Amino acid sequence: MAKRDYYEVLGLSRGATEAEIKKAYRRLARKLHPDVNPGDKAAQKRFQEVQEAYDVLKDDEKRRAYDRFGHAGPGAGFDPRAHGGGGAGFPPGGFPGGGFPRGGGSPFEGIHFESGDLGDLFGNLFGGRRPAGPQPGEDIRGTIEVPFRDAVLGGTATLALRREKPCPTCNGTGRTGKTTCPTCRGEGVVAESERVNIKIPAGTQDGDTLRVPGKGGPGAQGGSVGDLYVTVHVQSHPYFERHGNDIQGIVPITVKEAYGGAEIPVPTIHGVVTAKIPAGTQSRQRFRLRGKGVKVARTGATGDHIYVARVMIPKTQSPAGVDAATLLDSLYEGDVRAELPRGL
Numbered sequence: 193m194a195k196r197d198y199y200e201v202l203g204l205s206r207g208a209t210e211a212e213i214k215k216a217y218r219r220l221a222r223k224l225h226p227d228v229n230p231g232d233k234a235a236q237k238r239f240q241e242v243q244e245a246y247d248v249l250k251d252d253e254k255r256r257a258y259d260r261f262g263h264a265g266p267g268a269g270f271d272p273r274a275h276g277g278g279g280a281g282f283p284p285g286g287f288p289g290g291g292f293p294r295g296g297g298s299p300f301e302g303i304h305f306e307s308g309d310l311g312d313l314f315g316n317l318f319g320g321r322r323p324a325g326p327q328p329g330e331d332i333r334g335t336i337e338v339p340f341r342d343a344v345l346g347g348t349a350t351l352a353l354r355r356e357k358p359c360p361t362c363n364g365t366g367r368t369g370k371t372t373c374p375t376c377r378g379e380g381v382v383a384e385s386e387r388v389n390i391k392i393p394a395g396t397q398d399g400d401t402l403r404v405p406g407k408g409g410p411g412a413q414g415g416s417v418g419d420l421y422v423t424v425h426v427q428s429h430p431y432f433e434r435h436g437n438d439i440q441g442i443v444p445i446t447v448k449e450a451y452g453g454a455e456i457p458v459p460t461i462h463g464v465v466t467a468k469i470p471a472g473t474q475s476r477q478r479f480r481l482r483g484k485g486v487k488v489a490r491t492g493a494t495g496d497h498i499y500v501a502r503v504m505i506p507k508t509q510s511p512a513g514v515d516a517a518t519l520l521d522s523l524y525e526g527d528v529r530a531e532l533p534r535g536l
């Protein structure tokens with residue numbers, strides 16, 4: 193079976209930070225640990241895979257080697273010493289940095305658990321087998337739909353979510369006196385529905401992720417609460433279109449305005465602006481209003497409003513209209529289709 197990409201195993205992108213790697217590992221290890229899934233061979237395999245991915249990605253040097261060479265890389269995936277070392281593909285003297293950490297008591301060949309990490313992780317879950325320090329809560333993820341105007345100008349959105357909080361009956365200990373807490377069944381946490389208000393900064397783009405601190409899962413042993421990460425989907429607007437930080441809209445103009453020039457009202461996201469149509473304007477010609485586009489709160493970048501002319505021809509047919517159009521026809525300086533490609 194082909195080995196899965198380590199980042200994929202941990203559900204991360206290649207640019208993941210050390211903290212993200214650790215968090216992803218903790219989350220998966222908690223879920224897949226053999227103590228939680230006794231006899232589940234699939235979970236065991238996944239756990240092994242997660243452990244192996246973490247062993248490589250948490251180590252700068254091994255991670256660099258993996259990023260460069262993948263699974264085929266020097267030492268990626270297993271400890272050369274545990275396998276006799278010096279095999280094809282390994283630098284003489286073993287992997288730079290000294291191979292994999294020595295762990296103990298691994299049920300899986302070639303995989304080493306770091307007792308420190310796992311003690312940390314499972315101390316809480318399994319009745320305090322080891323003294324555990326404060327554990328930060330898990331991050332949670334969600335998505336929201338945001339109206340076009342709020343994304344451009346800034347606003348607030350509300351997200352309904354269920355999130356875990358320390359159990360109020362047992363204060364998160366999982367026990368009441370000598371018995372398991374009946375409210376949380378010993379979990380120490382209860383899930384509650386909550387509406388979270390999210391500030392949408394001006395200039396938010398479709399696909400942006402907003403971080404809401406302290407709205408994730410509860411920490412343990414006095415650890416900090418996790419964060420909420422919200423991915424924004426910006427709704428399309430019936431009139432405006434956004435292109436980067438520019439906003440575009442079509443403005444209909446009359447033949448006379450196009451021919452002779454005019455000042456016309458142009459709707460922008462910031463309100464209506466009086467703008468020029470120069471004499472001789474053609475349909476689809478674009479004009480720019482500087483600074484009337486998106487103003488990005490985070491970077492201070494400012495886009496423009498672009499208005500696109502659309503010359504409207506009267507639909508009412510009349511002899512006077514034909515006369516006027518005939519007169520206009522005599523004013524073209526040449527064949528209007530002179531620049532069309534020929535011989536296609």
Ligand SMILES: [Zn+2]
Nearest residue numbers: 359362373376
């Ligand atoms: Zn409880």
